[in-house]
Amino acid sequence: MYRLVFTQVLRRFDAEAVHHFTVSALALLARLPLLKRLLHRAFAPHDPALRVTAFGVHFPGPLGLAAGFDKDAACAEGIAALGFGHVEVGTITAHGQPGNPRPRLFRLVRERALINRMGFNNAGAAAAARRLRRTRGVPVVVGVNIGKTKVVPESEAVADYVTAAKELAPMADYLVVNVSSPNTPGLRNLQAVALLRPLLTAVKEVADSMPRRTPLLVKIAPDLADEDVDAVADLAVELGLDGIIATNTTIRHGGETGGLSGRPLKARSLEVLRRLRARVGDRLTLVSAGGVEDADDVWERLLAGATLVQGYTGWIYGGPLWASRIHRQLSRRVRRHGMTSIADAIGRSARD
Numbered sequence: 146m147y148r149l150v151f152t153q154v155l156r157r158f159d160a161e162a163v164h165h166f167t168v169s170a171l172a173l174l175a176r177l178p179l180l181k182r183l184l185h186r187a188f189a190p191h192d193p194a195l196r197v198t199a200f201g202v203h204f205p206g207p208l209g210l211a212a213g214f215d216k217d218a219a220c221a222e223g224i225a226a227l228g229f230g231h232v233e234v235g236t237i238t239a240h241g242q243p244g245n246p247r248p249r250l251f252r253l254v255r256e257r258a259l260i261n262r263m264g265f266n267n268a269g270a271a272a273a274a275r276r277l278r279r280t281r282g283v284p285v286v287v288g289v290n291i292g293k294t295k296v297v298p299e300s301e302a303v304a305d306y307v308t309a310a311k312e313l314a315p316m317a318d319y320l321v322v323n324v325s326s327p328n329t330p331g332l333r334n335l336q337a338v339a340l341l342r343p344l345l346t347a348v349k350e351v352a353d354s355m356p357r358r359t360p361l362l363v364k365i366a367p368d369l370a371d372e373d374v375d376a377v378a379d380l381a382v383e384l385g386l387d388g389i390i391a392t393n394t395t396i397r398h399g400g401e402t403g404g405l406s407g408r409p410l411k412a413r414s415l416e417v418l419r420r421l422r423a424r425v426g427d428r429l430t431l432v433s434a435g436g437v438e439d440a441d442d443v444w445e446r447l448l449a450g451a452t453l454v455q456g457y458t459g460w461i462y463g464g465p466l467w468a469s470r471i472h473r474q475l476s477r478r479v480r481r482h483g484m485t486s487i488a489d490a491i492g493r494s495a496r497d
């Protein structure tokens with residue numbers, strides 16, 4: 146049904162226009178308490194066997210929505226009501242900014258992929274914090290992903306991230322330092338350990354100063370050389386971070402300028418996850434993103450050592466109830482394997 150709607154209707158409209166329409170619809174849904182609760186009851190993961198705990202936070206299921214969809218923290222409850230176990234909002238920057246000129250989001254339908262060069266369009270940390278402060282009608286785990294304001298030079302990046310972190314850490318179930326988006330000039334240079342160390346140290350100080358310490362993760366690019374993946378992993382362990390999100394979009398493709406997501410990213414994303422697991426074992430929580438399309442993909446990531454899995458492009462092609470469907474399939478799979486909890490699957494293939 147969704148495939149028909151997608152090919153006959155949605156595809157005919159500009160991808161970003163469809164995106165804004167969907168965000169508005171989900172934000173409206175968030176303001177309709179009864180409908181929101183009904184949908185949440187019908188589609189959110191409720192099977193106790195799907196629950197996972199990571200860095201002290203309880204997730205109703207392992208599959209969440211990756212950053213970049215709800216950039217302004219406008220509709221997390223609506224997204225959770227459709228079946229996601231968590232929602233990562235952002236990337237949010239200290240100061241509001243318009244992002245790159247449009248068009249900046251492109252569908253590659255045959256490849257089940259997207260290319261985007263959005264450039265952190267968002268209303269800024271203070272506006273997002275106001276939205277996140279509103280009480281929630283349905284339970285939703287919200288991660289907050291922060292990035293550098295475009296006009297801020299690299300030499301002032303630490304202070305810029307710290308401003309965003311101070312504003313948003315109080316409202317975040319976990320905080321993510323994004324140094325891996327390809328669409329802010331120079332951002333990915335911050336993945337070099339010499340720059341990353343002072344940045345993560347400063348943001349961690351903010352996260353640790355919260356009444357209930359806010360867990361802190363760093364999100365990395367799939368285009369890092371393997372030794373650089375290891376170096377970031379070692380640094381994250383050394384600094385006492387809670388986890389790593391791998392991966393962001395890739396710039397290794399021949400299409401429009403921007404980051405590629407979806408199916409073509411699957412193999413490298415899994416490879417980075419396996420490398421991270423081999424390096425850090427269970428000392429960090431690993432969150433796997435990139436090319437996740439179905440329950441098989443989620444299961445594979447869990448076996449390879451991810452505690453949480455995120456998707457974005459798979460949802461665009463899979464339809465509104467994509468996450469709900471996958472969680473239901475995972476429930477059945479847990480039972481088929483004679484497990485009492487999906488947590489028993491985490492890292493299984495990494496141990497073999």
Ligand SMILES: Cc1cc2nc3c(=O)[nH]c(=O)nc-3n(C[C@H](O)[C@H](O)[C@H](O)COP(=O)(O)O)c2cc1C
Pocket residue numbers: 211212213214216235236250259261263265290323326364392393394405406407408410434435436437455456457458459
């Ligand atoms: C349109 C679009 C916008 C994105 N914006 C962000 C962003 O603002 N911050 C971020 O960390 N990742 C962003 N991402 C990357 C996703 O969070 C995710 O890491 C990546 O798309 C790989 O997952 P996927 O293959 O399931 O889409 C964006 C992805 C897409 C497709």
